Amino acid sequence: NLRKAKARIGALEDGDLRPEHVEKIATDLGVSEDDVISMNRRLSGGDASLNATVSADGEGSVEWQDWLEDEDADQAGAYEAQNELDxxxxxxxxxxxxxxxxxxxxxxxxxxxxxxxxxxxxxxxxxxxxxxxxxxxxxxxxxxxxxxxxxxxxxxxxxxx
The missing domain is CATH 1.10.10.10 (Winged helix-like DNA-binding domain superfamily/Winged helix DNA-binding domain)
Incomplete structure (x- = not known):
């Protein structure tokens, strides 16, 4: 576990790890240094909600999830096409x-x-x-x-x- 490995070597700061810490953790966990850096950045960043509004002031009515598009949205059309084929x-x-x-x-x-x-x-x-x-x-x-x-x-x- 990355958090436990960071605690063992005293690398408790948020943000990017120092190169020597990355090397030590990668060796201890048996993974690549790139994997350690990538996972550390994911764990350091906060979670973001798709329901959060897009504008910085929170006044907007558009949420991040509104920008997501479902390529298979036409269920009726897909059903109709399958029915026709059958x-x-x-x-x-x-x-x-x-x-x-x-x-x-x-x-x-x-x-x-x-x-x-x-x-x-x-x-x-x-x-x-x-x-x-x-x-x-x-x-x-x-x-x-x-x-x-x-x-x-x-x-x-x-x-x-």
Whole structure:
């Protein structure tokens, strides 16, 4: 503890410590001299309230805490965005049911993952040509789009045309 170490060596003054005191305390506590100086300055300084007024005469109505800004202040917006994302994910999962297993796999690996799988890799896995994989992907995407539009209209997410 810094206060006890200061008391042991007789360094009871407030403010900065003398270099020899800093060196002795750092050695005794097993910390760097910079840490001793930094902690001493923190302990020497008084605590300040965020509710204190900014002006020196105390007449102002602005407090220090009024200057703090919360970057995440829009809770309603964040909730709404998360809700929208959840709705879209649920809609996508529901629409994927229109695809067979091969179509789901190809579409997922080609368009719904960050590291897309090449046509070559999928053609090797399924034993068909790259062109056939591309055709399956396009057809599956069209089926998925159609089902998504249908579901979105049914759920009131899109206007009927």
């Amino acid at each position: 709705s879209r994910r649920a809609l996508l999962a529901q629409a994927m049911d229109v695809l067979n297993d091969r179509e789901k796999d190809i579409l997922t690996q080609r368009r719904l993952t960050e590291d897309t799988v090449t046509l070559e890799d999928l053609s090797s896995a399924y034993g068909v040509s790259r062109e056939r994989i591309r055709q399956i992907e396009v057809r599956a995407f069209e089926k998925l789009q159609s089902k998504m539009r249908e579901l979105a209209k049914d759920q009131g997410m899109l206007r009927a045309e």
